[in-house]
Amino acid sequence: AQTVTQSQPEMSVQEAETVTLSCTYDTSESDYYLFWYKQPPSRQMILVIRQEAYKQQNATENRFSVNFQKAAKSFSLKISDSQLGDAAMYFCASTREGNTDKLIFGTGTRLQVFP
Amino acid sequence: GAVVSQHPSWVICKSGTSVKIECRSLDFQATTMFWYRQFPKQSLMLMATSNEGSKATYEQGVEKDKFLINHASLTLSTLTVTSAHPEDSSFYICSARDLASGRALDEQFFGPGTRLTVL
Numbered sequence: 001a002q003t004v005t006q007s008q009p010e011m012s013v014q015e016a017e018t019v020t021l022s023c024t025y026d027t028s029e030s031d032y033y034l035f036w037y038k039q040p041p042s043r044q045m046i047l048v049i050r051q052e053a054y055k056q057q058n059a060t061e062n063r064f065s066v067n068f069q070k071a072a073k074s075f076s077l078k079i080s081d082s083q084l085g086d087a088a089m090y091f092c093a094s095t096r097e098g099n100t101d102k103l104i105f106g107t108g109t110r111l112q113v114f115p
Numbered sequence: 116g117a118v119v120s121q122h123p124s125w126v127i128c129k130s131g132t133s134v135k136i137e138c139r140s141l142d143f144q145a146t147t148m149f150w151y152r153q154f155p156k157q158s159l160m161l162m163a164t165s166n167e168g169s170k171a172t173y174e175q176g177v178e179k180d181k182f183l184i185n186h187a188s189l190t191l192s193t194l195t196v197t198s199a200h201p202e203d204s205s206f207y208i209c210s211a212r213d214l215a216s217g218r219a220l221d222e223q224f225f226g227p228g229t230r231l232t233v234l
Binding site: 037042043044045046047050091101102103104105106107108 | 147149157158159160161164206208210212222223225226227228
């Protein structure tokens with residue numbers, strides 16, 4: 001079965017520092033999409049950043065950027081200048097093989113931000 | 116824009132009863148909605164895909180007779196948990212896609228979730 005793996009159940013970072021969350025995935029597709037979602041204590045899923053696999057350039061959204069390594073099937077999220085409001089569960093997700101309508105999620109990384 | 120709501124936000128019911136959860140796209144038309152289930156401290160698992168005007172498609176292992184899905188309009192999908200049991204207690208999340216807006220076809224907008232507790 002297709003999987004998305006997040007090997008870090010928990011991470012912590014000092015406010016204003018930088019943290020990187022890891023994600024690896026498997027797929028037989030050449031064209032697919034990858035996402036990072038944030039789930040704060042409210043449980044509302046929020047899209048942080050998305051990457052289209054056919055684009056070589058790494059996606060960036062303000063303080064959030066990704067390191068997309070297609071050959072290695074790696075998709076890490078870097079959060080710069082961490083803020084207290086960044087504390088949440090972060091889920092990596094990939095579109096499913098044969099059906100880009102559907103998403104497969106990793107198990108999540110809980111990020112704590114310390115003042 | 117692209118707001119999805121769910122109602123109720125939480126519900127407690129007795130074992131054997133049925134519970135209906137609504138998912139609404141507030142400012143766009145959603146031809147496709149998705150229903151997920153999330154157990155505590157676990158990931159989201161897709162249960163079914165709901166298409167407006169047609170039958171839902173269920174993921175392997177999900178009982179379609181237990182989790183009834185109706186997508187009667189372009190802004191509303193409902194999930195009914197029939198004859199609920201304690202093992203059905205979970206967090207249920209819906210998401211929706213907005214195909215008409217020109218946004219990326221793959222982007223899903225999530226509702227805030229519904230916590231179901233079956234006693």
